[in-house]
Amino acid sequence: MVKLLNDTYTTFRTIFTGMGITWRHLFTKSVTVQYPAQRDVLPERVRLKLDVNMDDCIGCRLCERACPVDCITIGTTKSTDDDDLGETSTGHKKKLWVDQFDIDMAKCCYCELCVHPCPTDCITMVEDYEYSSYDRNDLILSFSDMTPEQIEEVQAKLEREEEEKRKKKEEARAAKEKAKAEGGKDDAGGGAASSGDTDADAEKAARRAEREAKRAARKAEREGKDAGESSGAAGESGGSAAKSDDTDADKEARRAEREAKRAARKAEREAKKKSEE
């Protein structure tokens, strides 16, 4: 009987306590943020979306390499000698056309590791978080503003230039070989042979011949040294040789990869062009 009354009293007391609490909360200010109309103040240094200032990008690929999830894809083309791409705002010389700078925000893990290596501070995290989309491909942000035509033009230009350079080199080599051969023919009479020409010409020719001979000699020397060294290195330590091989292989692999990528990009672009047509 006493227990019954006691329990009843406790029940009512606790219920009224509880009701008092809920009554107070009925009139406390709600914590809801009416989102599209109101927004929370974001903390400093929030990591919400990547943004790239392409004017400052030098195409160094440090961000691409830093990314732990490989969500950044960068494609570059060397600029030709007659093109001046200008400087970044930090004073770096731009030497590469950045024809592709894609960041897949669907893959991005917001670690910000790409931001810090950037020498020109052109890749940054910005305060935009409303970029959800119905299509996964919409989350791939393309920052490069080069059109496929431009890219093609630049690449064609580079190829032309490379071709020219190669040609020049070959010509130079051919000329050198010729000079060498000639030099071998008339060993000491270089100056005498051209005595029939004007003085200036003769002088020039002589100087050239001298230079070439010198260069040839240097080259021969170097080659001899190289051969000696390499044989010595091979004998010295297998480890270092293996290491250098490794890095060589690495380089080779990377180059191959890059070329493959470029080829893929080119193919893609062509396909796109075709489909557009």
Place this chain on the structure above:
Amino acid sequence: MSSGPLVVFVFSIIPLKIILVYALFAIWLERKVAGHMQDRLGPMETGGWHGWAQTIADLLKMIQKEDIVPAKADRFLFKMAPFIAFAASYGAFVAIPLSSGYIGSMIDVGVFYIVAITSLLSVSIIMAGWASNNKWSLLGAMRTAAQTVSYEVPTVVTILSVIIVTGTLNLMEVTELQSGNGFLGFLPNWIIFHSPFMILAFFLFFIAALAESHRVPFDLPESESELVGGYQTEYSGMRWGLFMLTEYADMLLLSLVGATLFFGGWNSPFGSFMDGPLWGAFWMLLKGMVLVFVMMWLRWTLPRLRVDQLMNLCWKYLIPLSFVNLVLIAFWEMIFK
């Protein structure tokens, strides 16, 4: 009111109109109360001002939904159950005096009729649970049966203690007895102020009524967290909507019964001031809504009881207390009248 059948029809469905409008309002209110008690805002967008049209939008959505009947369900019982549920709670409104000028039917056994017809509700819930052919539904239905049978006792006993005072089962007469401002010179002549035991009687009645209408903390038949949805699990669309409507109609019904029995029904709390048939309807609905609000308030305050706690509360506390209270009120009546 001697007029054509159309007028009679319009007058006879006044409670239905009230219930429908009230249900739209109460569901919105419940959401707002729930939200604000949890420091949220509740619906804010639909309709502009504080999401007032949210329930209407929900209703429109519900009407468009597919009416799914489980393959192995008892189709007839399954389809009938929501209608019987609503009919049971709507049927009870006939004996409630909504104002001094309106009562569905002046039956002399009004309270008895209400108690009898609301137990149809548990029949319909058992129907729904059994016909769904789903173990959660059946578990919920069985809990309902146990709960309703148990809590009918304290409800009836507390109602009986009011009937001792009034001497009539007709709710219109019960209300008329409470008019005037006699008690202590300023308090209205309501039964709750009749004796200290009446206050306890009201609390007991309110708790039992909460259990009868399956509201939190006695919502074991539904208990969405453990029984998915209890007897409602297999229902969809407007049939589910009817169960929802029944739940809210039931809340209003029991609140109105409570208001009539303890708080003077359609009587104004200021004596003859603001009195009259229309004011009467206003006071009646206001009192009902206050009790409905308290039910919502309790819902967001108390956690749900376990089955054994539910039975424990009923048989060990409510029933003994209500019987003792009945005897004490009877003695009070003998001594002071």
